[in-house]
Amino acid sequence: MGHKIFAYLDERIRISSLMGFLLNEPIPGGSRWAYIPGSMVFFVLILQFVTGMMLAFYYGGTPDHAWDSVNYIDHLTYNGVAVGRLIRGIHYWGSSIMVIAVGIHLLQVFLWGAYKRPREIMWLVGVLLLALTMTASFSGYLLPWDERAYWGTIVGTNMIGLVPFVGEVIKDAIRGGVGLGALTLSHFFTLHTMILPTLFILFVLLHMVIFRRVGPAGPFSGSPEKLEATKDTFYPRQVLMDSFGMLAIFIVILALAVLRPPELESVANPSNAAYSPTPAWYFDWIFELLKLIRPEIVGVVGLPVLIAIVLVFLPFVDRKPVRSPFRRPISVLSTLFVLSAMLGLSIMAENGYKKLVDVDRVAMVRGQGVFNTAGCIGCHTLFGKGGKVGPDLSEEGLVGHSEHWLTVQFLNSKAHFPDSIMPDFTYLTPQQQHDLAMYISSLGRMGWPDPTKTP
Amino acid sequence: MDKEVTYRVGIPVMGPRGETLGRLEKVLLTESRHLVTGLIVRALESLHILPLDRVTEVSASEIRTTVLPEEFHGFPVFDPTQYEEVPPWFFPPGHHIELGALVTIKPLDVREQGEHEAMSRRAFMGRSVAIVAAAIGVSLLVPIGGYIMAAATTPMKDSWRELGVKLQDLPFDEPVGHSFRAVSVSGWMRVPEEKSVWLIRHSGASDPASEPEDQVLGLDSPLELKDSDPRLTVLSPICPHLGCEPQWHKGQKLFICPCHHSIYQLNGNRIGGPAPRPMDTLPARIADDGAISVIYEQFAIGIAAKKRLA
Ligand code: FES
Numbered sequence: 001m002g003h004k005i006f007a008y009l010d011e012r013i014r015i016s017s018l019m020g021f022l023l024n025e026p027i028p029g030g031s032r033w034a035y036i037p038g039s040m041v042f043f044v045l046i047l048q049f050v051t052g053m054m055l056a057f058y059y060g061g062t063p064d065h066a067w068d069s070v071n072y073i074d075h076l077t078y079n080g081v082a083v084g085r086l087i088r089g090i091h092y093w094g095s096s097i098m099v100i101a102v103g104i105h106l107l108q109v110f111l112w113g114a115y116k117r118p119r120e121i122m123w124l125v126g127v128l129l130l131a132l133t134m135t136a137s138f139s140g141y142l143l144p145w146d147e148r149a150y151w152g153t154i155v156g157t158n159m160i161g162l163v164p165f166v167g168e169v170i171k172d173a174i175r176g177g178v179g180l181g182a183l184t185l186s187h188f189f190t191l192h193t194m195i196l197p198t199l200f201i202l203f204v205l206l207h208m209v210i211f212r213r214v215g216p217a218g219p220f221s222g223s224p225e226k227l228e229a230t231k232d233t234f235y236p237r238q239v240l241m242d243s244f245g246m247l248a249i250f251i252v253i254l255a256l257a258v259l260r261p262p263e264l265e266s267v268a269n270p271s272n273a274a275y276s277p278t279p280a281w282y283f284d285w286i287f288e289l290l291k292l293i294r295p296e297i298v299g300v301v302g303l304p305v306l307i308a309i310v311l312v313f314l315p316f317v318d319r320k321p322v323r324s325p326f327r328r329p330i331s332v333l334s335t336l337f338v339l340s341a342m343l344g345l346s347i348m349a350e351n352g353y354k355k356l357v358d359v360d361r362v363a364m365v366r367g368q369g370v371f372n373t374a375g376c377i378g379c380h381t382l383f384g385k386g387g388k389v390g391p392d393l394s395e396e397g398l399v400g401h402s403e404h405w406l407t408v409q410f411l412n413s414k415a416h417f418p419d420s421i422m423p424d425f426t427y428l429t430p431q432q433q434h435d436l437a438m439y440i441s442s443l444g445r446m447g448w449p450d451p452t453k454t455p
Numbered sequence: 456m457d458k459e460v461t462y463r464v465g466i467p468v469m470g471p472r473g474e475t476l477g478r479l480e481k482v483l484l485t486e487s488r489h490l491v492t493g494l495i496v497r498a499l500e501s502l503h504i505l506p507l508d509r510v511t512e513v514s515a516s517e518i519r520t521t522v523l524p525e526e527f528h529g530f531p532v533f534d535p536t537q538y539e540e541v542p543p544w545f546f547p548p549g550h551h552i553e554l555g556a557l558v559t560i561k562p563l564d565v566r567e568q569g570e571h572e573a574m575s576r577r578a579f580m581g582r583s584v585a586i587v588a589a590a591i592g593v594s595l596l597v598p599i600g601g602y603i604m605a606a607a608t609t610p611m612k613d614s615w616r617e618l619g620v621k622l623q624d625l626p627f628d629e630p631v632g633h634s635f636r637a638v639s640v641s642g643w644m645r646v647p648e649e650k651s652v653w654l655i656r657h658s659g660a661s662d663p664a665s666e667p668e669d670q671v672l673g674l675d676s677p678l679e680l681k682d683s684d685p686r687l688t689v690l691s692p693i694c695p696h697l698g699c700e701p702q703w704h705k706g707q708k709l710f711i712c713p714c715h716h717s718i719y720q721l722n723g724n725r726i727g728g729p730a731p732r733p734m735d736t737l738p739a740r741i742a743d744d745g746a747i748s749v750i751y752e753q754f755a756i757g758i759a760a761k762k763r764l765a
Pocket of ligand 1: 694695696697698699700701712713714715716717728729730
């Protein structure tokens, strides 16, 4: 049967020669594990395409529905499995892992010297794909329309606005107006789900066509005769290695999606000026670096321009044919320097952020019981209900108080606020204190009402 | 799959005395065994198959053979329509000058491990690739299937809604179309909506019209059976044929659907037209003070069974 179908297709669309072309690509020096990062990036990109399409199935791209629809996705279950959270988790972690995979791929190409003649154009297309990846992360960040998304995008687009002469115009064009609103969201949604995927398909294809035209660079050492003698075809050994690489990265993404599902902070609140946004982790180092460069404008404009110049002109400036990293000490050392600087800056940035408490969801649910029985709602407002004597706690989890701070607040609030009229809840057991702290830490971050259960 | 695959090459093919026989057009090889079986040589407009054992020497610029020009035309003519004609741009550059290909066209493993061993290893690797691909595919497609079905199968909670009408205010045996405001839920969206039902008051169990036809036929679910009352029939406004709305015709005392003329009696009994079942009754409760509440159910249209939608 399969044979017949194959024969039928072969006669009409010449499938065997196509397969032969795709699979019998010669790899000088044979298959290697070192060649798998490119395939891994490609795989994650496809994963992002598939899960992204799935998210768009239920997403509502306007400010009055975006958050609700993401919350709805988070609550979608099928036969008791939280499929919605899983799909969103894959997409969420997939974007982080894709940035890492692209970084590894770029680093490997750089260290292998594989960007050198005749592969300069392929490198340029790769740099463009890196830019697309970053733009995709940035534009996807806004779509859930929660506090983090809103304020992160405010800051990100404000930075664009700092560019001399054209910045304001570009910023307003991106936002679709002076402020962040419905048009910003639909602009970002269109960019994220229509423009970028189209460009991705186009340039990934170009990247691969060039790759097949110019052939793989192969190892950086070994005589041409030896490479020729140990030449292997792409299928099956390299394909198998690639597929193991894809499986590994898939398992990592899946595990992250299950173990650390993405959070959804409370819906974007343009009047919550107290919110301090943090960038996605891969922009941490830029965030930290920008704090060091003064005046600000130099960093905001200079840094991206510098990165772009280095990446774009690298293969045209560095024209020595030597590829081995062992004979390119300057390149390797400067790479190490840049990497460690990025790492150091990222750590500094992370340490500078207010750490939100890691919420234990079981304790959180118990804590909600404590909250209700202890009568907190008599003084505090929660999601529009409750007393007005104490502060509104609807987004208290985003403030970043530690568990210890919260416990002290429950037992002896005068320690923090001498004028506080809050009673001392000294009768709470340590267990209850912990549970209540977990619940308070979750406010504004999780535990949203389930829209799939209609009253 | 002993199909022959051809690769385009393109250098002069010489006879023993150095005279040009033609240009190398393709290399014929058996795909599964990676064995070159012959050369295709183009001489003017005809293509000839030259067996590989007549080739004596291959260099980067030419191929030498033991074939004399006069015997050359005796070799079988290659029929291009029988083989792949792959456009030259389809091949990566360098492929056609890779003359070593004639010697090293066998992949590394085939050369090192021998034909048989290598082939079974390749088959094993091929199967492993298929298994890994299937593992990824299944563990991605199963959640996606669930994700797509999740919204479709989200159960609807039965909610009783008070209509704001009292039983004692209704006329006997005369359907009253009653509209009320409801909320329709679609995923994350809640939209206020106008719904309507037919309310028909009966004098009691002795009234022949008081037993709805779908109850007679045993189409009702336990919910509808439990919440039925001989004093009142609540009918869905939706025609079970294709979903139009039957209208009450006072003179004839019949519901008639404007779309395809299904005709129903007061108790929903179908007496004519294409509808597959009687009009659908809805569960109803009457409070002590006569206040009526209903569950607005919807049913599949076009089938004989009264099948509730989600
Ligand atoms: S829809 Fe009512 S008869 Fe066809």
